[in-house]
Amino acid sequence: MSWFFIGMEDFKDLVVRGIVARILIVLSVFVFVKTAHDVWIYVLINCLGTLISSLWIWPFAFRKITFVKIPFRDILLPLIPSIALFMPTIATSIYLSINKVMLGALDSIEAAGYFQQSDNIIRMILMLITSLGTVMMPHIAKLFAEGNKQKIDLSLEKSFHFVSFLGFPAFIGLTIISDHFSVLFYGKNFLETGKIMSIECIIIVFIGFSNIVGMQYLLPTNKVKLYTLSVTLGAISNIIANPMLILMFGAEGAAAATALSEIIVLFVQILSTKQDIPYRKLFFSEDWKYLIAAIAMGLILFPTNMFIGKSWIGLILASMGGFVIYIIIISLLGSEISRIFLIQTKEYFYKKGIKEPK
Numbered sequence: 001m002s003w004f005f006i007g008m009e010d011f012k013d014l015v016v017r018g019i020v021a022r023i024l025i026v027l028s029v030f031v032f033v034k035t036a037h038d039v040w041i042y043v044l045i046n047c048l049g050t051l052i053s054s055l056w057i058w059p060f061a062f063r064k065i066t067f068v069k070i071p072f073r074d075i076l077l078p079l080i081p082s083i084a085l086f087m088p089t090i091a092t093s094i095y096l097s098i099n100k101v102m103l104g105a106l107d108s109i110e111a112a113g114y115f116q117q118s119d120n121i122i123r124m125i126l127m128l129i130t131s132l133g134t135v136m137m138p139h140i141a142k143l144f145a146e147g148n149k150q151k152i153d154l155s156l157e158k159s160f161h162f163v164s165f166l167g168f169p170a171f172i173g174l175t176i177i178s179d180h181f182s183v184l185f186y187g188k189n190f191l192e193t194g195k196i197m198s199i200e201c202i203i204i205v206f207i208g209f210s211n212i213v214g215m216q217y218l219l220p221t222n223k224v225k226l227y228t229l230s231v232t233l234g235a236i237s238n239i240i241a242n243p244m245l246i247l248m249f250g251a252e253g254a255a256a257a258t259a260l261s262e263i264i265v266l267f268v269q270i271l272s273t274k275q276d277i278p279y280r281k282l283f284f285s286e287d288w289k290y291l292i293a294a295i296a297m298g299l300i301l302f303p304t305n306m307f308i309g310k311s312w313i314g315l316i317l318a319s320m321g322g323f324v325i326y327i328i329i330i331s332l333l334g335s336e337i338s339r340i341f342l343i344q345t346k347e348y349f350y351k352k353g354i355k356e357p358k
Helices: 002-007 012-032 036-062 074-078 079-106 107-146 147-188 188-200 201-220 224-249 253-273 280-306 312-332 336-352
Strands: none
Touching: 002 012, 002 036, 002 074, 002 336, 012 036, 012 074, 036 107, 074 079, 079 107, 079 224, 107 147, 107 188, 107 201, 107 253, 147 188, 147 201, 147 280, 147 336, 201 224, 201 253, 224 312, 312 336
């Protein structure tokens, strides 16, 4: 039923449902999970939370749809395209889970646990960046159906700028603070998680870009085969690289294999769409500004984090300082996002009747 709201570009009910469900799940975990023997309670809370949040959306949908009788053959017509779309989902699921399975078999359960915690943090950041793909996919599908290539290009351009704006500083910042963060967040026994995170976090950038090409362009424009090919090759490379790298480097090898597979996914997608998407223009006109600003932020954040990042207050101050520096640099470079922010600020002061700041 969520797909109905996504297709209608109505995200309000989905967002509210998701936020409330996650808050209730977290609160329930803190209230009911007390010891290591409460694993079944933890699983039950997550399953019930997902079930209830899924059922919750149905009453909202019934207000917006009407039921009509359709022939059985019309139900079967979308089946083959749906199966084609299901294949990349299977491939993605394989290489997202194979790392932990191989780590447990070839190294240790502890190594799989360290990798899982690193993966959790990175996927949480990715949710913010890739959420744009969920929003833009139905919009671009609509533009494609209308034959509006100009607006599709404009939407993709804005998406690339958005991912660059968030992805580059997230990757560089997390690389620098990962050791201190993992110890503060998980405990002193999880230093290995920080080392894994510093390797794996590069996927923030690659998945961010591949989400644009795959979810926002290939799927809405009915190029499912190209999308399936890229994801399948990524899964195959992950399965091949994992055993070798895990035996050599343990959990850090699994992180490197994950990064390699995501690089391959993006590389295949870029090759297959280079005639349709002006990548060179996108990078050299705007995206390089976010990369330069993120590198400059990292050069300042690294020594600062070394001295004060061993406590929560120090880590937060170092991170906030790095982000402020990043914003200042992209503003000086005249980035598109900083210009939009400046325009919105001027409009706000104008509407409030306040004198515009110099």
